Amino acid sequence: MQHYHMNLTLKVWRQKNTQSKGSLETYQVKNISSEMSFLEMFDVLNEQLIVEGKEPIAFDHDCREGICGMCSMYINGQAHGPWQQNTTCQLHMRAFKDGDTIVVEPWRSKAFPVVKDLVVDRSSFDRIIQAGGYISVNTGNAVDANAIPIDKKDADHAFMAAACIGCGACVATCKNGSAMLFVGAKVSQLALLPQGEPERESRVLNMVAQMDKEGFGNCTNTYACEAECPKGISVANIARLNSEYIKAGLSNEEN
Amino acid sequence: MALNAKIPQGEMDKKWSDYKGHVKLVNPANKRKLEVIVVGTGLAGASAAASLGELGYKVKAFCFQDSPRRAHSIAAQGGINAAKNYQNDGDSVFRLFYDTVKGGDYRAREANVHRLAEVSTSIIDQCVAQGVPFAREYGGLLSNRSFGGTQVQRTFYAAGQTGQQLLLGAYSALERQVALGNVKMYSRHEMLDVVKIDGKARGIIARNLINGETERHFGHAVLLCSGGYGNVFYLSTNAMGSNVTAAWKAHKKGAFFGNPCFTQIHPTCIPVSGDHQSKLTLMSESLRNDGRIWVPKQKGDNRKPQDIPEEERDYYLERRYPAFGNLVPRDVASRAAKERCDEGYGVGTTKMAVYLDYKDAIMRYGRIEAGKTGQDNADDKTIFSLGRSVVEEKYGNLFEMYEKITGENPYLTPMRIYPAVHYTMGGLWVDYELQTTVPGLYALGEANFSDHGANRLGASALMQGLADGYFVIPYTLGNYLADEIRTSSIATEHEAFVNAQKEVNDRLNRLINIKGNQTVESFHKRLGKIMWDKCGMARSAEGLKHAIAEIQALKKEFWSDVKIPGDINEFNPELDKAGRVADFIELGELMCLDALDRNESCGGHFREESQTEDGEAKRDDDNYAYVAAWENKGENGWQLHKEDLNFEIVKPTQRSYK
Numbered sequence: 001m002q003h004y005h006m007n008l009t010l011k012v013w014r015q016k017n018t019q020s021k022g023s024l025e026t027y028q029v030k031n032i033s034s035e036m037s038f039l040e041m042f043d044v045l046n047e048q049l050i051v052e053g054k055e056p057i058a059f060d061h062d063c064r065e066g067i068c069g070m071c072s073m074y075i076n077g078q079a080h081g082p083w084q085q086n087t088t089c090q091l092h093m094r095a096f097k098d099g100d101t102i103v104v105e106p107w108r109s110k111a112f113p114v115v116k117d118l119v120v121d122r123s124s125f126d127r128i129i130q131a132g133g134y135i136s137v138n139t140g141n142a143v144d145a146n147a148i149p150i151d152k153k154d155a156d157h158a159f160m161a162a163a164c165i166g167c168g169a170c171v172a173t174c175k176n177g178s179a180m181l182f183v184g185a186k187v188s189q190l191a192l193l194p195q196g197e198p199e200r201e202s203r204v205l206n207m208v209a210q211m212d213k214e215g216f217g218n219c220t221n222t223y224a225c226e227a228e229c230p231k232g233i234s235v236a237n238i239a240r241l242n243s244e245y246i247k248a249g250l251s252n253e254e255n
Numbered sequence: 256m257a258l259n260a261k262i263p264q265g266e267m268d269k270k271w272s273d274y275k276g277h278v279k280l281v282n283p284a285n286k287r288k289l290e291v292i293v294v295g296t297g298l299a300g301a302s303a304a305a306s307l308g309e310l311g312y313k314v315k316a317f318c319f320q321d322s323p324r325r326a327h328s329i330a331a332q333g334g335i336n337a338a339k340n341y342q343n344d345g346d347s348v349f350r351l352f353y354d355t356v357k358g359g360d361y362r363a364r365e366a367n368v369h370r371l372a373e374v375s376t377s378i379i380d381q382c383v384a385q386g387v388p389f390a391r392e393y394g395g396l397l398s399n400r401s402f403g404g405t406q407v408q409r410t411f412y413a414a415g416q417t418g419q420q421l422l423l424g425a426y427s428a429l430e431r432q433v434a435l436g437n438v439k440m441y442s443r444h445e446m447l448d449v450v451k452i453d454g455k456a457r458g459i460i461a462r463n464l465i466n467g468e469t470e471r472h473f474g475h476a477v478l479l480c481s482g483g484y485g486n487v488f489y490l491s492t493n494a495m496g497s498n499v500t501a502a503w504k505a506h507k508k509g510a511f512f513g514n515p516c517f518t519q520i521h522p523t524c525i526p527v528s529g530d531h532q533s534k535l536t537l538m539s540e541s542l543r544n545d546g547r548i549w550v551p552k553q554k555g556d557n558r559k560p561q562d563i564p565e566e567e568r569d570y571y572l573e574r575r576y577p578a579f580g581n582l583v584p585r586d587v588a589s590r591a592a593k594e595r596c597d598e599g600y601g602v603g604t605t606k607m608a609v610y611l612d613y614k615d616a617i618m619r620y621g622r623i624e625a626g627k628t629g630q631d632n633a634d635d636k637t638i639f640s641l642g643r644s645v646v647e648e649k650y651g652n653l654f655e656m657y658e659k660i661t662g663e664n665p666y667l668t669p670m671r672i673y674p675a676v677h678y679t680m681g682g683l684w685v686d687y688e689l690q691t692t693v694p695g696l697y698a699l700g701e702a703n704f705s706d707h708g709a710n711r712l713g714a715s716a717l718m719q720g721l722a723d724g725y726f727v728i729p730y731t732l733g734n735y736l737a738d739e740i741r742t743s744s745i746a747t748e749h750e751a752f753v754n755a756q757k758e759v760n761d762r763l764n765r766l767i768n769i770k771g772n773q774t775v776e777s778f779h780k781r782l783g784k785i786m787w788d789k790c791g792m793a794r795s796a797e798g799l800k801h802a803i804a805e806i807q808a809l810k811k812e813f814w815s816d817v818k819i820p821g822d823i824n825e826f827n828p829e830l831d832k833a834g835r836v837a838d839f840i841e842l843g844e845l846m847c848l849d850a851l852d853r854n855e856s857c858g859g860h861f862r863e864e865s866q867t868e869d870g871e872a873k874r875d876d877d878n879y880a881y882v883a884a885w886e887n888k889g890e891n892g893w894q895l896h897k898e899d900l901n902f903e904i905v906k907p908t909q910r911s912y913k
Contacts (some may be wrong), residue, residue, distance in 0.1 A: 149395025
């Protein structure tokens with residue numbers, strides 16, 4: 001792989017805090033290596049700003065290996081930037097070329113208020129999990145792990161749904177600000193496993209109710225969420241969420 | 256102060272059950288009145304907070320990330336060990352205990368390790384019950400794989416995302432307790448001090464990272480589950496935010512620090528590519544199950560790996576360690592890679608890398624698949640494609656990660672790997688009950704020192720974090736809190752809280768007002784370089800003495816010339832980082848001091864002065880079979896206390912994987 005260096009123009013969203021109004025500011029960075037990650041390019045810019053006596057850009061990041069779900073940049077109109085099935089921290093500068101202009105914004109959604117610059121508040125996701133994204137089994141209550149065999153196909157599908165990193169790209173990219181992919185992934189994981197069966201109905205009803213309360217929008221089947229999801233979570237999980245929701249609603253009426 | 260590890264009397268395999276049978280209990284009505292603070296929400300913290308909440312204690316949990324689900328346990332890849340013996344290959348609690356003590360190069364406490372092996376099986380049961388989607392076989396039962404340092408298959412896994420799945424399980428249990436009102440969660444909060452009253456830990460000072468304000472929180476007990484300190488090296492596989500601050504504040508308030516120099520350098524990481532590098536990425540040890548590690552036999556061979564014929568390749572692990580081959584423990588594999596590169600056999604542009612090659616594994620799996628489907632005369636291309644699918648199912652996400660970072664396709668060309676700092680076996684000294692030398696202050700998971708000795712075996716960190724949180728602390732904490740039922744909650748107007756908060760605020764003010772010329776990051780990089788060069792994979796008395804002097808000078812320079820932008824009372828990640836780097840600098844000095852004191856080689860700690868004729872680590876059991884527990888003496892440095900290690904069951908021998 002041929003390595004190269006580039007000069008770039010960055011237009012970055014700056015916003016002091018939740019209350020204040022933000023705007024795009026323009027910065028130049030020079031001599032960026034194609035081997036750097038996108039966030040390492042931001043490190044260079046921030047070091048430059050600090051030395052110049054300016055305030056560095058606040059952005060969320062932690063593991064820098066695509067699994068913690070903390071990084072969250074909207075790059076050139078795409079959540080996590082141009083690469084498919086990829087987080088911002090895994091995006092590398094070889095995706096860009098010398099002279100490019102890159103626009104970087106925070107996740108934008110009513111349910112994710114901006115904290116500062118590119119940092120948003122995603123605690124609404126935690127509250128959705130609190131509403132039912134678990135199996136009620138206290139420590140010590142479990143039977144032997146091999147007591148209940150699970151069809152490998154179901155286990156694999158549950159795993160694929162459980163791979164969600166809770167980053168919120170699905171919400172950020174959705175024109176309705178819908179969290180259906182996030183909620184669908186958790187509901188699917190637990191609905192596919194026998195352990196999730198006892199709370200199957202209350203779980204989906206409670207999680208959807210919380211999702212609505214947080215101000216997330218509805219799903220209109222654009223599939224942008226699947227296209228932008230860094231973990232490739234399938235929209236089939238939204239279909240399963242809908243079916244679980246309808247079934248639970250009907251059986252609830254019977255009661 | 257004499258160290259008392261409080262190891263229960265009796266036979267090794269009865270200690271834990273006897274302890275549980277006689278431990279003091281707290282009745283449910285009293286549990287409701289007792290408050291527990293948990294700092295950190297990784298596997299240890301989330302499992303502890305959830306389990307204690309279930310028991311009825313009033314829990315407050317803290318994490319610096321925006322959600323407890325993001326703690327760095329999430330990034331663990333390969334798996335979690337448990338002595339289930341589902342594979343019928345001779346595993347048992349005793350074997351797991353034995354392997355862990357031996358793997359730790361006889362520097363762990365036997366009683367703790369035995370308990371760990373005992374509870375390992377319950378962990379898997381608990382996780383499956385929570386809906387953790389472990390890998391399964393076609394019959395619907397759980398699948399296992401091998402890991403380094405063992406000869407049985409006892410590792411449970413969920414592709415290369417086992418840590419993620421286990422943490423999400425613990426996180427969901429935690430969020431359930433939040434919903435029930437048993438746990439109150441404080442995200443984006445960082446613990447900046449322990450509050451002690453009459454010698455006991457009674458709470459913490461935490462800073463709200465959104466608005467910068469410091470807060471006082473009372474607890475009848477405080478649990479530190481704040482992870483390891485690998486980021487003292489700047490470059491490591493840890494998350495950017497992983498830090499020693501909570502443990503370090505506890506240390507300065509009287510908690511001894513155990514074996515600080517015991518660092519795990521993981522053999523299979525993606526090599527450093529340039530000065531811009533901010534972190535290193537691990538390639539799971541599980542890859543050594545099927546991958547073969549080699550370098551060219553000829554020094555400075557610049558041919559492409561595919562052009563180097565089989566007979567000109569040196570599979571040096573298979574050559575040096577025929578019994579374990581590519582599955583030797585991490586410390587051994589790392590040193591062997593360093594040895595080859597130092598001798599000039601390294602590959603890639605920097606020559607500081609070795610190959611991890613999957614070609615043979617792909618072809619081997621391919622032939623099996625071809626056989627299964629009756630394609631007896633399949634050509635190499637077909638076999639390769641069949642084998643590739645098998646490897647993809649096992650390790651797909653790791654291969655993808657490698658390609659994203661390097662731009663190279665590891666199915667077609669061998670991966671380049673090199674050792675990197677990954678885990679710290681050292682940590683706060685704790686007794687059998689996981690209590691530090693400060694009463695009421697506990698340390699769980701990577702934050703304590705107890706179970707892995709001088710080298711941790713793969714897939715054992717997840718096991719220990721969850722063992723401590725789910726199955727140990729719910730018992731041992733009760734033994735302490737049973738005597739606290741008459742202590743009513745202490746108002747945080749108490750002068751101990753007021754004074755601790757003032758100290759924290761003063762330090763923040765001091766930091767932000769230095770207004771020097773050098774960035775926090777530049778200091779962190781310089782500290783990392785000193786540590787990697789002189790307290791990394793090979794250490795010598797001379798180098799360590801130099802390092803101590805350099806770190807002391809760096810500390811002075813930091814406190815007079817660091818430049819921190821912004822204000823205290825706002826969201827200010829640079830200020831957060833400055834506090835952490837200041838603590839890393841002090842820790843770095845202690846690590847070098849500890850490495851200097853330990854004039855032997857053991858596990859990940861390799862003193863150049865102490866090696867066998869063929870370059871293996873040479874332990875000195877007569878003089879160093881102890882845990883080094885360091886007491887902080889403020890401006891006067893540290894005092895060393897020793898906990899002698901007695902091996903009743905696993906008698907120390909020269910560790911051999913040949």
